[in-house]
Amino acid sequence: MIVKDFKPVLFDGAYVKGGWTLENYEKKGGYQAARKVLAMPRDPATNNIPAMIEEVKKSNLRGRGGAGFPTGMKWSFVDYKSKKNRYLAVNCDESEPGTCKDRVVVTYNPHMLIEGILICMHTCGIENGYVYIRGEFCVEFQHLVNAMAEAYKAGYLGKNVFGSGHTFHVTPHRGAGAYICGEETGLLSSLEGDRGYPKVKPPFPAVEGAWRSPTVVNNVQTLSSLPGIVNMGAEAWSKIGPERNSGSMVYCVSGHVNKPGLYEMPMHVTLKELIEEVCGGISDGLKAKAIIPGGSSMPVLRVDGKGYKASNGKDLTDDYNIRMDYDTLKNANTLLGSAAVIVMHEKTCMVSALYNLVRFYHHESCGQCTPCREGSGWLEKLVGRIYRGKGKPGDLETLLSVAGQMSGTTICLLADSVAMPVGAFVTKFREEFEHYVQHGKSMIADPIKL
Amino acid sequence: MAFQFNDEMKKQFEWLKQRYPTRQAVLLPALRLVEAQQGFVDEPSMEYVARELDLAPAFVNGVFTFYSHYRRKSDGEHVVWVCHTLPCALRGACKILEAFQEHLKLGVGETSADGKFTLKKAECLGSCTTHPVAQINEDYFENLTPEKVRDIVLALKNGEKPPHLSNGPSLEGGMKHWGPLADAYPEGK
Known part of the structure; x- marks a missing residue:
């Protein structure tokens, strides 16, 4: 069900050149939510605002970075008893293939992000925040610096913001090209000036994060949702979208559709509606074949549902009509992740598509853990061998076995991020892989060239 | 001549040092400032940054090589x-x-x-x-x-501005890095 009268919040004013100034944001009621929150006193014992944490819990806001973890819950896990300084790390590393929403929020609505940061920092009693922005986003970084400079000049960042008596500092931190820095502990390593090596959890960042201090790590879109929650009230906000899947989601639709783009809407929408109605259908008048619903590390969906079963043993014949929310997709053995929908039409060779993905993950493995460093290399070699027409009988079993042994054996989730697509591609499109191995070429006329 | 920051980069570097609880944390931004000044990161500049931040040159090199997006000396214009x-x-x-x-x-x-x-x-x-x-x-x-x-x-x-640029904000006047922030809030802390 597409909600027709939904008005975009995060993307309000998106794609309007020059609409990103502080003046324009304030004209639309910007910084009113932050003023309201900053007027609330902190609990002197814990230096936070328990009522605001409850409010965010009540809104059902779930982290938009990919894991979908409830934000209010995350904030409540912060070690408020620790005497150390607390930090906020904003994740704008955005490197998951298919995902490109944070870049647009930072470009067209930078002050909404800064306002969200202020709300988070005051609620959790944080003085110093860092926005980790990926190195490739040069223009976006400069743009964010300019917006923050505007906020400092206006007194919206710095000392005694809105007469609260509290200091808030935010520094943009530029990455330099490493997918792994989007993983929260890898991000913190990089923020500390080291290689972006992820760290073992627990301790979780909320207890021991940046500089071994309690640290809140939130995604850009998550924080940018906060002003809306405060303005609207958590109760009303939680009613947008299906139950437990509150608020608007930004779907990044790429691949073989007529109108690829970023679409903000409540999570009532089904995959079919998103593709056929919102994105104008599949390009070249073809049919959809495979769709990755939440960024390239999530298991692919097979549109005709053939060839595999759901966890309850039933045939899945209706993947295309699946509702695009966290819980529904989880029940279908995949995940909403970052809502990056990658669409492949019927003339796409699945072997070459998988080869592209395993090459990506092998390239981006940080090399710390053996199962990931070696495993992703083996996967690339195996899929590559099939792709070059040199596949041998038994290669598919080896592929699934290697992928199976990688999951859950490493410090971070990168190993799972490559194991999941390998498992899903090979299981759901097995006949295509078998054909490739048997005949030394794709059953599709024009495989993706790499 | 050995590498050292010019006045503008020095200003931003000193400002950044105020913003992080440790010296090491300034490493990634400092390498960006090097890149901004001379167009690439090389060994003399890494040694300079290592000295300024009290880090071992080998450590700086190890961090630098982890990331793919810094410009190398061998890179073209x-x-x-x-x-x-x-x-x-x-x-x-x-x-x-x-x-x-x-x-x-x-x-x-x-x-x-x-x-x-x-x-x-x-x-x-x-x-x-x-x-x-x-x-x-x-x-x-x-x-x-x-x-x-x-x-x-x-x-x-032909040395002209290329067509088909992305439709976002344009970088009139080029990258200023952390400069606008250092100007808006010089005290840093």
Whole structure:
């Protein structure tokens, strides 16, 4: 069900050149939510605002970075008893293939992000925040610096913001090209000036994060949702979208559709509606074949549902009509992740598509853990061998076995991020892989060239 | 002469030191300032940064080599990154790469003899709904076609501003890095 009268919040004013100034944001009621929150006193014992944490819990806001973890819950896990300084790390590393929403929020609505940061920092009693922005986003970084400079000049960042008596500092931190820095502990390593090596959890960042201090790590879109929650009230906000899947989601639709783009809407929408109605259908008048619903590390969906079963043993014949929310997709053995929908039409060779993905993950493995460093290399070699027409009988079993042994054996989730697509591609499109191995070429006329 | 920061970069460097609880945390931004000043990061500049931040030069080198996006001394004036991860690949990134190879007369990973261009393959540039995408120095070029690639390369070869720039904010006056923030809030802390 597409909600027709939904008005975009995060993307309000998106794609309007020059609409990103502080003046324009304030004209639309910007910084009113932050003023309201900053007027609330902190609990002197814990230096936070328990009522605001409850409010965010009540809104059902779930982290938009990919894991979908409830934000209010995350904030409540912060070690408020620790005497150390607390930090906020904003994740704008955005490197998951298919995902490109944070870049647009930072470009067209930078002050909404800064306002969200202020709300988070005051609620959790944080003085110093860092926005980790990926190195490739040069223009976006400069743009964010300019917006923050505007906020400092206006007194919206710095000392005694809105007469609260509290200091808030935010520094943009530029990455330099490493997918792994989007993983929260890898991000913190990089923020500390080291290689972006992820760290073992627990301790979780909320207890021991940046500089071994309690640290809140939130995604850009998550924080940018906060002003809306405060303005609207958590109760009303939680009613947008299906139950437990509150608020608007930004779907990044790429691949073989007529109108690829970023679409903000409540999570009532089904995959079919998103593709056929919102994105104008599949390009070249073809049919959809495979769709990755939440960024390239999530298991692919097979549109005709053939060839595999759901966890309850039933045939899945209706993947295309699946509702695009966290819980529904989880029940279908995949995940909403970052809502990056990658669409492949019927003339796409699945072997070459998988080869592209395993090459990506092998390239981006940080090399710390053996199962990931070696495993992703083996996967690339195996899929590559099939792709070059040199596949041998038994290669598919080896592929699934290697992928199976990688999951859950490493410090971070990168190993799972490559194991999941390998498992899903090979299981759901097995006949295509078998054909490739048997005949030394794709059953599709024009495989993706790499 | 040994590398050292000029006045502008020194100002930003000192400002950044105020913003982090440790010296080491300034390393990534400091390497960006080096890049901003001389166009690339090399050993003398890394040794300078190591000295300024009380870090071992080998540690700085180890961190530097982990990241792919810093400009190396061997890079040309225009570094062309062509995205070839799945969403771009589905929309013909291969043809875009071929067009760059043809018009630049370069293979992947090569730099032209006159030092003007370097061609590299990029993993996901994070602009997946406007595929295929390439980045040249700071700028993104979206929804590329082989014809657009031809026009872009021609303009760059003639020293002109390339067409088909991404429709976002433009960098009038070039990158200022952390400068505007250091000016807006000089005390840092």
